[in-house]
Amino acid sequence: MTSTIPQSPVEQDVDNRIINPGSIQINVTGAFIVDEELYEDEESIPETNDIVLPYQNTENISHIAIDIGGSLAKIVYFTSNQSVNNSTEDLGPLINKKINCINGNGNNGNNNGNGNSNNNGYGINGNVRNDSISSDDSNDEILDPNRGGILNFYKIETEKIDEFIQFIAKLIKFYNKKVHIMATGGGSFKFYDRLRDELNVQVSKEDEMECLIVGLDFLITEIPDEVFLYTEQNPMQFVNHTKKDIYPYLLVNIGSGVSMVKVTGPNHDDFIRVGGSSLGGGTLWGLLSLITNANSYDEMLSSAAQGDNTSVDMLVGDIYGTEYNKIGLKSSAIASSFGKVFKKKHSKSTKTNKSTFKNEDISRSLLYAISNNIGQIAYLQAKIHDIQHIYFGGSYIRGHPQTMNTLSYAINFWSQGNKKAYFLRHEGYLGALGAFIKRQPEGWGRKNSIKLDELNLSKIRETLHQENINEQSACE
Amino acid sequence: MTSTIPQSPVEQDVDNRIINPGSIQINVTGAFIVDEELYEDEESIPETNDIVLPYQNTENISHIAIDIGGSLAKIVYFTSNQSVNNSTEDLGPLINKKINCINGNGNNGNNNGNGNSNNNGYGINGNVRNDSISSDDSNDEILDPNRGGILNFYKIETEKIDEFIQFIAKLIKFYNKKVHIMATGGGSFKFYDRLRDELNVQVSKEDEMECLIVGLDFLITEIPDEVFLYTEQNPMQFVNHTKKDIYPYLLVNIGSGVSMVKVTGPNHDDFIRVGGSSLGGGTLWGLLSLITNANSYDEMLSSAAQGDNTSVDMLVGDIYGTEYNKIGLKSSAIASSFGKVFKKKHSKSTKTNKSTFKNEDISRSLLYAISNNIGQIAYLQAKIHDIQHIYFGGSYIRGHPQTMNTLSYAINFWSQGNKKAYFLRHEGYLGALGAFIKRQPEGWGRKNSIKLDELNLSKIRETLHQENINEQSACE
Numbered sequence: 001m002t003s004t005i006p007q008s009p010v011e012q013d014v015d016n017r018i019i020n021p022g023s024i025q026i027n028v029t030g031a032f033i034v035d036e037e038l039y040e041d042e043e044s045i046p047e048t049n050d051i052v053l054p055y056q057n058t059e060n061i062s063h064i065a066i067d068i069g070g071s072l073a074k075i076v077y078f079t080s081n082q083s084v085n086n087s088t089e090d091l092g093p094l095i096n097k098k099i100n101c102i103n104g105n106g107n108n109g110n111n112n113g114n115g116n117s118n119n120n121g122y123g124i125n126g127n128v129r130n131d132s133i134s135s136d137d138s139n140d141e142i143l144d145p146n147r148g149g150i151l152n153f154y155k156i157e158t159e160k161i162d163e164f165i166q167f168i169a170k171l172i173k174f175y176n177k178k179v180h181i182m183a184t185g186g187g188s189f190k191f192y193d194r195l196r197d198e199l200n201v202q203v204s205k206e207d208e209m210e211c212l213i214v215g216l217d218f219l220i221t222e223i224p225d226e227v228f229l230y231t232e233q234n235p236m237q238f239v240n241h242t243k244k245d246i247y248p249y250l251l252v253n254i255g256s257g258v259s260m261v262k263v264t265g266p267n268h269d270d271f272i273r274v275g276g277s278s279l280g281g282g283t284l285w286g287l288l289s290l291i292t293n294a295n296s297y298d299e300m301l302s303s304a305a306q307g308d309n310t311s312v313d314m315l316v317g318d319i320y321g322t323e324y325n326k327i328g329l330k331s332s333a334i335a336s337s338f339g340k341v342f343k344k345k346h347s348k349s350t351k352t353n354k355s356t357f358k359n360e361d362i363s364r365s366l367l368y369a370i371s372n373n374i375g376q377i378a379y380l381q382a383k384i385h386d387i388q389h390i391y392f393g394g395s396y397i398r399g400h401p402q403t404m405n406t407l408s409y410a411i412n413f414w415s416q417g418n419k420k421a422y423f424l425r426h427e428g429y430l431g432a433l434g435a436f437i438k439r440q441p442e443g444w445g446r447k448n449s450i451k452l453d454e455l456n457l458s459k460i461r462e463t464l465h466q467e468n469i470n471e472q473s474a475c476e
Numbered sequence: 477m478t479s480t481i482p483q484s485p486v487e488q489d490v491d492n493r494i495i496n497p498g499s500i501q502i503n504v505t506g507a508f509i510v511d512e513e514l515y516e517d518e519e520s521i522p523e524t525n526d527i528v529l530p531y532q533n534t535e536n537i538s539h540i541a542i543d544i545g546g547s548l549a550k551i552v553y554f555t556s557n558q559s560v561n562n563s564t565e566d567l568g569p570l571i572n573k574k575i576n577c578i579n580g581n582g583n584n585g586n587n588n589g590n591g592n593s594n595n596n597g598y599g600i601n602g603n604v605r606n607d608s609i610s611s612d613d614s615n616d617e618i619l620d621p622n623r624g625g626i627l628n629f630y631k632i633e634t635e636k637i638d639e640f641i642q643f644i645a646k647l648i649k650f651y652n653k654k655v656h657i658m659a660t661g662g663g664s665f666k667f668y669d670r671l672r673d674e675l676n677v678q679v680s681k682e683d684e685m686e687c688l689i690v691g692l693d694f695l696i697t698e699i700p701d702e703v704f705l706y707t708e709q710n711p712m713q714f715v716n717h718t719k720k721d722i723y724p725y726l727l728v729n730i731g732s733g734v735s736m737v738k739v740t741g742p743n744h745d746d747f748i749r750v751g752g753s754s755l756g757g758g759t760l761w762g763l764l765s766l767i768t769n770a771n772s773y774d775e776m777l778s779s780a781a782q783g784d785n786t787s788v789d790m791l792v793g794d795i796y797g798t799e800y801n802k803i804g805l806k807s808s809a810i811a812s813s814f815g816k817v818f819k820k821k822h823s824k825s826t827k828t829n830k831s832t833f834k835n836e837d838i839s840r841s842l843l844y845a846i847s848n849n850i851g852q853i854a855y856l857q858a859k860i861h862d863i864q865h866i867y868f869g870g871s872y873i874r875g876h877p878q879t880m881n882t883l884s885y886a887i888n889f890w891s892q893g894n895k896k897a898y899f900l901r902h903e904g905y906l907g908a909l910g911a912f913i914k915r916q917p918e919g920w921g922r923k924n925s926i927k928l929d930e931l932n933l934s935k936i937r938e939t940l941h942q943e944n945i946n947e948q949s950a951c952e
Contacts, residue, residue: 286814
């Protein structure tokens with residue numbers, strides 16, 4: 001569980017000395033996810049929500065983390081108030097984000113910023129302060145610009161590896177100091193030489209599965225409002241899990257393909273890859289790009305949202321004319337994905353061309369087929385390993401309602417409600433985040449992140465102020 | 477196990493009184509599958525091998541069985557020597573088969589007929605005798621034309637239901653007596669009224685799952701050279717299972733969709749449908765007909781046989797540049813089915829049209845993807861239910877080597893050799909055969925089918941002759 005009251009530096013120091021699960025050492029005191037509403041304008045909203053780490057000591061940030069998968073290359077990097085302030089680099093749209101979240105109004109119940117910003121933003125990068133300075137800024141003395149910053153998330157197609165490397169080069173220039181790259185995913189092996197030589201940096205190759213669970217463990221236990229259950233009625237019902245009650249869990253990571261990892265405890269070797277599937281995001285993406293005219297994955301997902309799968313799928317009712325009572329198959333159950341296609345295509349009454357079928361319907365059917373399939377295999381693995389909690393990660397889901405609904409439904413249907421499907425707001429960055437956290441710069445701690453709706457800013461300020469006094473006392 | 481020596485009528489009578497598993501009552505004494513080589517000419521070779529029932533009492537055959545699935549309608553019917561001899565009907569190619577199998581040369585080791593036929597063919601339909609009469613026919617007295625015949629198998633697309641009903645009508649005319657229809661599969665419910673009214677016959681609707689296992693149980697335990705293991709080295713390694721050692725088993729029936737049924741014993745309620753999948757034959761058929769120009773399922777399979785999936789599938793090696801040692805994934809393992817397509821299609825160096833990919837490669841990839849997927853789910857279900865024997869049925873496989881190899885490989889890989897994948901020569905007819913057998917005309921028994929290479933014809937003739945004498949003695 002999270003706490004609203006940050007720890008004292010002494011308590012943090014004790015925490016820092018604890019060897020944390022997966023070797024995670026990051027100061028998440030007061031950490032929270034920045035909601036879309038809190039960005040000043042639409043253009044500055046990132047594809048993946050930033051995570052603010054208001055207490056993170058910025059001096060120690062000297063690494064970035066990448067996860068190069070089969071289809072997507074992901075990067076996680078920290079931008080501190082200090083670094084952004086000091087930089088004269090043109091950082092591009094990725095770092096020039098504008099946030100007004102910590103503006104003294106972050107404490108309202110509905111998480112809406114009111115548009116008035118001030119420069120007390122611990123954890124907010126310099127641009128925010130520069131762009132949205134407030135005249136009412138009585139707490140300047142406790143808003144240390146050397147403290148706090150943002151975890152940024154960005155991804156690009158792996159085939160654009162040149163652009164990706166250029167982006168890292170720019171980032172290194174921005175940091176203006178020696179940077180270490182933590183690299184995971186298959187591409188970190190494949191492109192290792194290029195990364196090291198072209199960027200002239202040290203690159204650590206980190207095991208993919210280990211990074212996935214380190215990243216997931218961090219998100220589950222340390223970032224509030226990260227993990228949620230999905231239902232059509234309540235698409236984002238947040239749950240807060242603690243280390244005490246999460247193990248064992250099954251991570252189902254859906255990228256180009258699917259990996260399923262059973263995690264039994266917090267130690268770095270408490271996991272095993274129990275299985276996987278070659279039917280994943282790459283399959284959806286690949287098949288739909290062969291059949292439809294969609295040019296991007298998101299275009300396919302949005303097309304699927306408009307479709308009706310029953311025009312291509314063969315339902316139990318299409319075969320039986322009714323439901324198959326004896327074994328409990330409803331007439332609306334999908335008996336055969338794409339089972340109607342051949343029949344219709346070769347029917348004398350219709351033209352034998354592809355236009356018989358709508359791209360939207362095809363997209364929806366394939367999305368259902370693959371999601372259902374992953375859900376079923378995940379359930380079976382969870383059943384075999386007696387696991388109740390199933391976390392879905394990877395860049396396949398992208399907050400797409402039909403996908404989450406299908407996965408949730410599959411787990412619920414097969415387990416008769418005994419197992420739960422959990423989703424994540426940073427689902428695509430488990431590996432990159434894990435790689436980021438695995439680097440242990442001195443002074444990184446953890447604990448006591450906060451939920452945004454618990455963000456009682458005046459209380460935090462008070463605590464920060466008190467800490468400053470304590471620190472001064474300790475130095476005297 | 478099977479026996480080479482048929483039982484005496486007295487022994488058979490005892491057997492007939494036993495209530496058999498799944499209520500099977502059929503005289504399989506001396507039954508065998510007719511190999512392709514034993515047909516007189518290529519044209520007369522049926523798509524599915526006939527089963528000869530040389531001892532079946534023909535007087536009691538008054539039913540045919542159908543199984544109408546989502547994509548295919550199957551029929552099983554018995555043609556006796558007597559019925560074929562007496563008929564003047566034009567029966568079409570289906571019944572005009574010509575066999576020279578029981579020609580005194582059936583006993584050779586390689587199952588090749590020598591082309592010399594005689595009319596001793598118990599179990600061979602009339603046309604055979606008429607067309608291939610032998611001058612050397614010294615055993616006429618024991619070749620009772622009222623005895624024996626052939627189980628015939630035929631299928632047609634369900635969308636051609638009119639043709640199917642016409643075929644049944646012709647068959648009924650051929651029988652020239654009151655015929656009962658045993659109907660299973662979803663279509664037996666959907667088309668029940670049409671069948672009953674247009675054919676003016678009684679139709680019994682039989683439960684699909686029950687029929688599947690009755691049919692499978694019959695094939696496994698009563699028909700020699702029916703069940704086989706597949707390896708590339710030995711594509712058809714026959715196994716003979718007995719009732720004692722087959723339970724529990726998992727039936728994986730792959731039609732348009734997939735059903736998985738756990739069978740725990742020989743009684744009619746010793747089974748439960750444990751799961752299924754919507755990714756089956758209909759999916760392969762449907763997606764490939766959207767993407768490729770194939771006009772039939774068999775065309776797709778033959779196209780797949782020529783293809784190279786690695787041009788569209790993303791392998792572990794494509795991502796890692798090498799294998800992923802830590803979790804034992806070989807570089808040749810498929811990480812993402814169709815994972816290369818989007819990348820290649822949108823690559824600047826290639827044209828963005830479908831012709832970038834060969835239909836053969838696409839077919840092979842999809843065949844692999846779906847077969848692997850079914851294999852994995854089957855393994856997981858077998859693992860959960862602690863089952864070692866997995867039988868694959870349904871019209872998806874069609875004796876296609878890549879399909880069987882993939883299914884076999886998947887079961888072997890996931891179970892680390894602890895579970896076995898079994899295939900069947902009459903895989904597509906489990907339901908129809910089950911429905912056929914469930915009808916219990918008086919006098920149908922079972923037991924003592926024979927393997928074709930054990931067919932010591934002279935011995936059988938001797939036994940038959942002795943039986944005749946015994947029967948005469950019994951009547952005196």
